[in-house]
Amino acid sequence: MLKNPFKLEKLKILVYKDEDRTQKDGTFEVMFNPESYSLQYGNVYQKKQGINTSSRSAKYTLTKPEELSLKLILDDTGVADYGGFGFAGASLVGNLLGTRDVDKQVKKFLKLTFEMDGKIHEPKFLKIEWGNLTFDCRLQSVNVKYTLFNRSGQPIRAELDTVFIEDIKDSKRIKLEKKSSPDLTHTRTIKAGDKLPVMAQEVYGDSAYYIQLARANNVNNFRKLKTGTTIKLPPIEK
Numbered sequence: 188m189l190k191n192p193f194k195l196e197k198l199k200i201l202v203y204k205d206e207d208r209t210q211k212d213g214t215f216e217v218m219f220n221p222e223s224y225s226l227q228y229g230n231v232y233q234k235k236q237g238i239n240t241s242s243r244s245a246k247y248t249l250t251k252p253e254e255l256s257l258k259l260i261l262d263d264t265g266v267a268d269y270g271g272f273g274f275a276g277a278s279l280v281g282n283l284l285g286t287r288d289v290d291k292q293v294k295k296f297l298k299l300t301f302e303m304d305g306k307i308h309e310p311k312f313l314k315i316e317w318g319n320l321t322f323d324c325r326l327q328s329v330n331v332k333y334t335l336f337n338r339s340g341q342p343i344r345a346e347l348d349t350v351f352i353e354d355i356k357d358s359k360r361i362k363l364e365k366k367s368s369p370d371l372t373h374t375r376t377i378k379a380g381d382k383l384p385v386m387a388q389e390v391y392g393d394s395a396y397y398i399q400l401a402r403a404n405n406v407n408n409f410r411k412l413k414t415g416t417t418i419k420l421p422p423i424e425k
Contacts, residue, residue, distance in 0.1 A: 195220070198257075198317035202299045204307055206356055208314055208323065213299050218292075219260045220317070227254040252353035255315065255322050261292045263343040264335065289342045293331055296347065300326040315351065324351035373420045383409040383418075390420055 198220050202213040229251040236243040304311050315322040327350045335344035375386065383397035383406065401409045403421050412418075 196318065198315065200300060201314040201316060203312040203314070204304065206312055206354075208312055212304075212311060215296055215299050217259050218262055221257050221259065224320070225256045227256070252355075253322075254327065254353070255324060255351045257315075257349045257351070259296075259347040259349060261289045261296075261345040261347065263289045289333075289345050293345055293347070297329075301329060312354065313351065322351065323354050325354045326350075327352040374417045375420060377412045377414055377416050377418060379414050381412055381414075383412065386418070386420075 198217045200215040200217075201208075201211065202215065204210040204212045231248045231251060233246040233248055299311065300313060301310060303309055310325060313324050313326065315324060329350070330348040332346045332348070333342040333344070334346055335342070337343050383400050384394040387396040387400050388394040397409060400406075400418070400420070404418050406412070
């Protein structure tokens with residue numbers, strides 16, 4: 188289906204119950220598209236420095252997940268729907284008709300993005316879509332600021348300063364990293380019930396790679412993994 192070229196595309200936060208983002212559980216569409224957004228990238232380097240030295244080499248430790256910062260506006264003044272009346276007139280019309288309930292909208296946003304889901308025992312998985320921006324993420328923080336109120340003291344405008352942290356599955360991340368040598372720092376501690384085929388499926392996206400995983404760790408009997416031991420997870424050529 189062709190999109191209407193004259194329709195304003197709104198930023199959407201798609202909500203899922205699973206890491207693969209196949210079980211959709213709702214959508215939060217913003218009222219006003221943000222004027223801007225920022226993406227933060229960061230590397231971490233070791234901070235240790237020798238005694239009686241004036242500097243040190245920047246030894247790479249890790250790359251932090253990307254962070255997306257957005258300011259979202261929720262408004263019940265009626266400006267969005269009745270702009271021809273001017274701000275004062277729109278506010279009156281909006282309050283009379285109750286076009287939107289800011290408090291309910293804030294609670295909906297928190298329920299979809301922040302609160303723990305009782306079935307998965309953690310907040311839901313998110314995907315933000317707007318124009319060329321597609322960002323798999325989880326909500327890291329949100330600061331809700333109420334800025335306008337009606338005569339009854341009910342909030343009719345709120346600003347949500349949000350920070351979303353990038354969320355990429357291990358198998359996808361490994362493909363993106365394209366490491367050419369074994370990464371001995373990427374390890375996993377064996378827990379009761381762990382199996383190499385399942386681990387290979389989770390990390391590499393294919394259970395068949397359990398053979399290479401067994402060879403890399405000198406495991407003779409992959410069906411009996413000793414709890415508490417450490418398994419190396421090297422990049423595997425595909």
